[in-house]
Amino acid sequence: MSSTPGRRPARRNRKEPAPLADDRYLNRELSWLDFNARVLALAEDERVPLLERMKFVAIFASNLDEFFMVRIAGLHRRLQTGLPARGADQMPPRKALEIIAERASDLVARQAALFDSQIRPLLREHRIEIITWSDVESAERDRLRGYFHDRIFPVLTPLAVDPAHPFPYISGLSLNLAAVVRDPETGQEQFARVKVPDNVPRFIAVTSDGRTGRFLPIEELIANQLGQLFSGMTVVEHHLFRVTRNADLEIDEDRDEDLIEAMERELAKRRFGPPVRLEVAASISDNVLETLVEELDMDSHDILRVPGLLDLSSLWQLHSLDRPDLKDPAFVPATHPRLLEGEKTRSVFNILRDGDILVHHPYHSFSTSVQRFIEQAAADPLVLAIKQTLYRTSGDSPVVDALIAAAEAGKQVVVLVEVKARFDEEANIGWARKLERAGCHVVYGLVGLKTHCKTALVVREEGGQIRRYCHIGTGNYHPKTARLYEDIGLLTADPQVGADLTDLFNTLTGYSRQTSYRRLLVAPHGIRNGIIERVERETAHARQGMPALVQIKANSLVDERVVDALYRASQAGVQIDLIIRGMCTLKPGVPGLSENIRVRSILGRFLEHSRVFRFGNNGESEFWIGSADPMQRNLDSRVEALIQVIDDTARKELHKLLAEAMSDEREAFDLNPDGTWIRRVSTPDNPLTDLQETLLRQMVQG
Structure with a gap:
């Protein structure tokens, strides 16, 4: 179990390793956006069942929400506090925010185009429609007006903005309508905000049998009934918007005697975290956008114009429809x-x-x-x-x-x-x-x-x-x-x-x-050193002309010390396979630095979440599994545990899993030296198989 079938020969280099270049890391935030782009690629894959494609659109949207709440919030904090950049965060925060804004805007435009031009029409073909108010028939309108009057109108609170009414608090991730109303007597125009309630379904069933139906976004119904909220006024315009707020918590555990009470205080404060993103409908007028930007104190790179529907994470509601013909085949997990x-x-x-x-x-x-x-x-x-x-x-x-x-x-x-x-x-x-x-x-x-x-x-x-x-x-x-x-x-x-x-x-x-x-490695004291010591052992083996192998399967790889150890191992001729689902700041395949490293990302029906470490150990492979990704937060700020797997049967199973994942016959995404990802997709001339489907078949066959 010392090598991977089909693996190219490793380059043996017994010279002193070259110095590691300053630009040897990929930016972690941009790497994360690349990961979410790979999620979007699954939604674009026409071989994926339709409702599963819609699910990946929803996952993409909710992933992006969390990215802004946490990672972008962190960049804002670095910008405000002047904390120096280091390692994989070497890009200055302001420049990073500008590049991320452009990249995120492109991805959201790609998501919207996919949903509007492909998924929505295909849903319609299968009698699942997301409609607008203009699509609602006359009899249906009467029923929807009744639903609005009975269920929605009582919980709506229009909030005016004028000298007597300050700009209202906008809760994070809530949908809101920005309205401009005119007094017909004076001609004066005023700004108002209406929050879309989040305790009713986003998509109202105009007609539905649990399998098919026509669904109206709730904001469409509210927008077309705004006259009831502003009686005697003329509604001039209305636009949907959404604010994302900093959701990171800061607990001083040395000061706070009761952690639970401190957490509850911070959770209450989270609602009022500073805004880090403003999503607006692409059709928003300049004067309404200017009002929102000024009142929320947003920078230009914090604004995201969204074509089509805002908050596509709500598509999970429609994924729950009883349409097994439009979903992945059901499976029953096997008992070991x-x-x-x-x-x-x-x-x-x-x-x-x-x-x-x-x-x-x-x-x-x-x-x-x-x-x-x-x-x-x-x-x-x-x-x-x-x-x-x-x-x-x-x-x-x-x-x-x-x-x-x-x-x-x-x-x-x-x-x-x-x-x-x-x-x-x-x-x-x-x-x-x-x-x-x-x-x-x-x-x-x-x-x-x-x-x-x-x-x-x-x-x-x-x-x-x-x-x-x-x-x-x-x-x-x-x-x-x-x-x-x-x-x-x-x-x-x-x-x-x-x-x-x-x-x-x-x-x-x-x-x-x-x-x-x-038999454990435990962070924050033991895991980083334990991984690096074993990588260095493989490095020494390679320099002595012995077989040397490192394979790591993880969610993310961003720890600079681990990455540098892998670079040095590659320079010595160690074969290195990395199966990284999300962020990866290592550049593979760079001559003189990482030509012996391959990086692969596998995404699919299941979220690849396991962490597996294999070290060749001169033919007596050492396997570890556990909770830790090679990230600074995991290795320095968490209690994590890896266990060495010594049972022969279990070791063979882990060996097989890693070999299957790195096989040239597998569909996957491969990372290029310049940071771009190339998808390996099955074609008639080059048939490939999906790892997860392969494992499911093997489980069924016993």
């Missing part, structure tokens, strides 16, 4: 063969004593593996304690229910709930309080660090002795996303792993400051 064998008679604990189990979601069922592990632990009278980290979970969580049941049964249950998980803070505070009320010991991790590792430890008494069972994974304990995200987890009864997790939980819940472990 080891867990299937004797499922009704043997407990997970008995099975794990026979050896480790590597589960690969969503191909392997989460409910019959990880969830079953926690549920059996909660119900097992021999189990003394359960310790678990929770970063994100679902609103209806069987894992949380099992932990509560265990606590109520008298077991010691320790749950580390990360209340700083971005955009899940409020939900996690609710989980923390629910768990505390049930008698669980709830802790919130270490000061200044997010706890992002995915770990569970079960302590069981067997024949008068204590035995520990563990799960360490790459994804959250979230049953719903486990059907949508590609993740890997290891279930094991290995005593060394049990000892490691015991030490890790003691660090998370108490005052232990352990930094070294047996």
Whole structure:
């Protein structure tokens, strides 16, 4: 297992490595926009079922929202505070904001053109229409006016802007109508704002049977009934707009004694974060736009003119239509063969004593593996304690229910709930309080660090002795996303792993400051150094003329020290394969720097989320999985965990996964030295296969 089939020969270079150029990194924000462009490419792919194409349009839109709320907000903060640029952020923030604005505008125009010229007409062919008010028939108009009067009109609040009425607060990501009204007696014109309510469906069913129908955007209905809101006035013009606000939270954990109270204060303040983007309808008049820009104090590069509908993330509503003919074929996750064998008679604990189990979601069922592990632990009278980290979970969580049941049964249950998980803070505070009320010991991790590792430890008494069972994974304990995200987890009864997790939980819940472990690498102290040491070992092997290989599968690669170690390894002749779904600041294929590095991105039906690290180790490959991406925030500001996989069967499965992903027969996106991405698509002359569909077929075939 020391090489990848079909791999080009590595260049052996035993000379002293050349100095690393100052411009060796791609900009991380622009790399992220490239990632979202790849998402849009899936929406443009005519081979993808229609409602799935629409889903990718919605994902593209919601991704862009979060990008502005977090990454662009960070650039604004750097601009205001004068923080120096470094590494992959070397571009000055003002220049970066200008380039990003232009790139984002181009992408949004591309998205709008795709939706209006392709997806919308195709939906119409399948009797799913998004219509305008002019398309509504007379009888339908009467019914919609009644709906407006009964359901919408009572919750609308038109807010005037004049010397007696200051410009109103505009909540983040809300849809709003900017209206100009005229007094027919004086001829004076006034500006007013009407917020589109977000507690009713965005698309109103004019006609619908659950499978087909005609849907009117709610803002169309409101716009055509504005006269009822401004009785006696003439509505001169109206335009839709939307504001994105800074959503980053800033907690001073050294100052705040109660983290929950501090989080709740910051969550309340998040609503009032400074605006970082103003989206307006492309048809907006100059005078209305000028009013919005002045009142919101926006720069020109913060304004995004959007052709067509604003906020296409709301298309998720129509994706829920009962149209299996327009969606990906349904599939049922398989129970792992080891867990299937004797499922009704043997407990997970008995099975794990026979050896480790590597589960690969969503191909392997989460409910019959990880969830079953926690549920059996909660119900097992021999189990003394359960310790678990929770970063994100679902609103209806069987894992949380099992932990509560265990606590109520008298077991010691320790749950580390990360209340700083971005955009899940409020939900996690609710989980923390629910768990505390049930008698669980709830802790919130270490000061200044997010706890992002995915770990569970079960302590069981067997024949008068204590035995520990563990799960360490790459994804959250979230049953719903486990059907949508590609993740890997290891279930094991290995005593060394049990000892490691015991030490890790003691660090998370108490005052232990352990930094070294047996089979774990733990951030913020161990993962970066552990990765770089192993890359340097491969570098030394290559310089000695020995086989050398590094393969990394991750969500993002932006840590400068890891990137530089990979560059030096490439210069020495190490073969390097990188499977990076999102941001990648490394430039592959640059002569004298990275000609032995390939970077590939795989996107598809499932969100590729697992992190896998493989180091050739002179023919005895070393495999690691875990929660950490090679990013500064993961390696410096989070508690992350990687586990070395030593079980032979599991190692072969990981080897096969990486080989499948890097195969020349696979559809994918490949990164060029100049930062552009080229899509590898199947053609009659060059038939390629989709990795996820291949794995689904293999799972069905057993």
